Amino acid sequence: MNSSGNLISAGGGYSEDCPSGTNSVKIFEYNNGYWVQVSDNCTSGYQVIMSANGNSLSVKNGSYIKSYKYYSRNIWYVSNTNGSNANFGDEENPFGTIQYGIDWVNNGDTVLVEPGTYYENVNFNPNDYFRYPKNLTLASRFIFSNDETSIFSTIIDGSETSPVISIPSIQEGHINIVQGFKIQNGLGSNSGGGVDVDRAAAHIINCIIVNNSADYGGGVSFDQQSGGSEFSSILENCILFANEAYHQGGALSLVNSASNENANQIINSLFYNNIAPSGSAIRLWFANGETKLQNLTVSSNQGSYTIEIPNASAPPEIINCNIWGNLGNEPLFIIDPHGTNVSYSNIEGGYSGTGNLDTNPLFCDLSSYNFSLAENSPLVGAGQNGSNIGATDIGCDAFYDGPTWHVSLDGSDTNLGTRESPFRNIAYAMNHAELGDTILVQPGTYYENLDFGGVDKVLISEFYYNQDENYINTTIIDGDSNGTVISFEDYETNASVVCGFTTEALVSKSSNDITVPFESPSMIV
Numbered sequence: 383m384n385s386s387g388n389l390i391s392a393g394g395g396y397s398e399d400c401p402s403g404t405n406s407v408k409i410f411e412y413n414n415g416y417w418v419q420v421s422d423n424c425t426s427g428y429q430v431i432m433s434a435n436g437n438s439l440s441v442k443n444g445s446y447i448k449s450y451k452y453y454s455r456n457i458w459y460v461s462n463t464n465g466s467n468a469n470f471g472d473e474e475n476p477f478g479t480i481q482y483g484i485d486w487v488n489n490g491d492t493v494l495v496e497p498g499t500y501y502e503n504v505n506f507n508p509n510d511y512f513r514y515p516k517n518l519t520l521a522s523r524f525i526f527s528n529d530e531t532s533i534f535s536t537i538i539d540g541s542e543t544s545p546v547i548s549i550p551s552i553q554e555g556h557i558n559i560v561q562g563f564k565i566q567n568g569l570g571s572n573s574g575g576g577v578d579v580d581r582a583a584a585h586i587i588n589c590i591i592v593n594n595s596a597d598y599g600g601g602v603s604f605d606q607q608s609g610g611s612e613f614s615s616i617l618e619n620c621i622l623f624a625n626e627a628y629h630q631g632g633a634l635s636l637v638n639s640a641s642n643e644n645a646n647q648i649i650n651s652l653f654y655n656n657i658a659p660s661g662s663a664i665r666l667w668f669a670n671g672e673t674k675l676q677n678l679t680v681s682s683n684q685g686s687y688t689i690e691i692p693n694a695s696a697p698p699e700i701i702n703c704n705i706w707g708n709l710g711n712e713p714l715f716i717i718d719p720h721g722t723n724v725s726y727s728n729i730e731g732g733y734s735g736t737g738n739l740d741t742n743p744l745f746c747d748l749s750s751y752n753f754s755l756a757e758n759s760p761l762v763g764a765g766q767n768g769s770n771i772g773a774t775d776i777g778c779d780a781f782y783d784g785p786t787w788h789v790s791l792d793g794s795d796t797n798l799g800t801r802e803s804p805f806r807n808i809a810y811a812m813n814h815a816e817l818g819d820t821i822l823v824q825p826g827t828y829y830e831n832l833d834f835g836g837v838d839k840v841l842i843s844e845f846y847y848n849q850d851e852n853y854i855n856t857t858i859i860d861g862d863s864n865g866t867v868i869s870f871e872d873y874e875t876n877a878s879v880v881c882g883f884t885t886e887a888l889v890s891k892s893s894n895d896i897t898v899p900f901e902s903p904s905m906i907v
Contacts, residue, residue, distance in 0.1 A: 517556035524562030540568035552582035570596025574603030599635030601625035631665030632656030645672035661690030673698035687715035704772030746778035791826040825856040836873035845882030
């Protein structure tokens with residue numbers, strides 16, 4: 383049968399026009415409800431029996447009979463457990479490989495992949511036709527069930543040979559959709575180890591993209607090649623982790639975004655544990671003001687600059703994004719003479735813009751990469767129009783909320799700040815504390831430069847509670863020759879307290895309304 387489903391060829395019966403020992407091969411066309419013979423050739427093989435109403439065929443080979451009936455459908459099935467590329471692609475007789483399904487179907491059809499692991503490198507344009515007129519949906523059972531187990535159990539594995547999914551050179555106005563897969567172990571020769579979209583428009587939805595690599599866009603690459611609005615792509619409701627780019631864009635690289643309301647959109651997705659020398663999570667090259675990053679959670683990525691946006695014609699819109707806990711120089715690196723367009727986002731280290739925050743998001747369990755928010759997270763309801771900031775919702779009960787914040791050399795700034803789960807750095811605890819809160823520091827030498835920032839807080843060692851001077855000698859704040867150890871602004875009152883430390887440089891004050899209950903020999907106030 384041909385790809386349109388309206389032509390079928392099969393071995394025929396005896397024909398006096400055929401040599402002895404051969405039968406005719408007939409080709410039938412489905413036309414106005416009937417199969418009509420359009421040609422007859424001679425060969426050896428099968429016998430064809432036409433039904434009385436003309437809309438089905440039975441093919442007989444010896445004692446084996448199989449019947450076929452024409453019907454119109456737009457879903458074609460693939461299974462690597464009971465499928466075969468000799469089948470007709472219906473639910474009872476699925477194809478065996480994804481690539482065969484893509485090659486077979488018509489525009490607008492869906493290739494539905496049953497659960498399993500498919501070791502394939504799928505190409506929507508395998509012959510590399512120029513502006514190939516192809517648009518289809520490649521999906522797992524998730525599109526019917528909305529059950530995330532379908533995503534985890536339907537895996538396309540690229541075997542580290544080439545991109546897992548390639549969508550190259552598709553004609554304008556044709557959009558290809560990939561939905562509901564785990565896409566892993568792809569290798570891009572230049573870009574897009576997991577999904578490589580080149581001069582095409584694609585929607586990547588509800589996918590997990592993991593352990594892929596390329597020079598640019600280890601997980602996904604959208605390269606629009608200055609193609610205009612027809613080539614705008616969307617990444618939505620996806621998780622990208624453990625991808626690597628050898629140059630830029632550990633998880634995602636986007637190049638030459640379209641410049642209209644249909645520009646590229648990166649929406650409601652989680653980026654973590656991706657690696658690149660620069661742009662560890664995302665690289666936007668030649669972006670513009672219509673490019674949008676919305677409701678993203680970006681954490682635990684490693685490399686200089688987490689999101690890198692050089693050479694933008696106008697600042698892309700970054701809204702409701704949570705960029706926190708990454709390993710690199712800066713969370714955002716934007717070179718843009720037109721300014722920035724970041725709003726209602728939580729940016730570690732701070733970023734100017736309406737509604738922006740710089741605060742611990744209170745992830746439920748960062749150590750196990752659970753980026754859901756605690757019930758009392760400051761990101762809940764802090765986004766635009768009262769939405770949450772980031773890609774995740776509330777996933778656990780409220781966390782500890784002070785008013786005493788604990789610091790220890792054995793702690794971590796990803797901890798809760800309790801005595802059992804202390805922070806590591808005094809400055810982090812002070813930034814986390816609110817008006818009137820206490821920062822209690824355990825013995826050790828802390829190489830830090832502290833600033834009360836005009837807010838009354840209490841900074842103490844264990845000496846404050848038990849009056850043992852050993853705590854003064856063993857709880858040391860060392861400015862490490864980087865300037866003043868402890869600085870006060872003009873807005874603190876005598877409610878600001880520093881007690882029980884040895885300091886290795888001067889304490890600077892510009893106000894007389896400061897109370898220090900105990901003054902160590904090396905502290906001057």
